[in-house]
Amino acid sequence: MKNSVIISDKEIMGGIPCFNGTRVPVQILFDFIEGGDSLDEFLISFPSVKKKQAVEVIKIAAKNLLVH
16 A cells, blocks of 8 residues: 555555654554544654644545445
């Protein structure tokens, strides 16, 4: 799985989907949100992830959850 925001490469974190250019698993963003933390709190904790990347991942998740 590769795009401009998410990368899944067996050489990086064993293939766990991560924010491109980082070793931060995408799942951590959703764990933060689920735990009641804000996007800003996530970004402070993981400064290698850009706000634009995090917002795009949320948009991708929302798009994939919508069933028509």
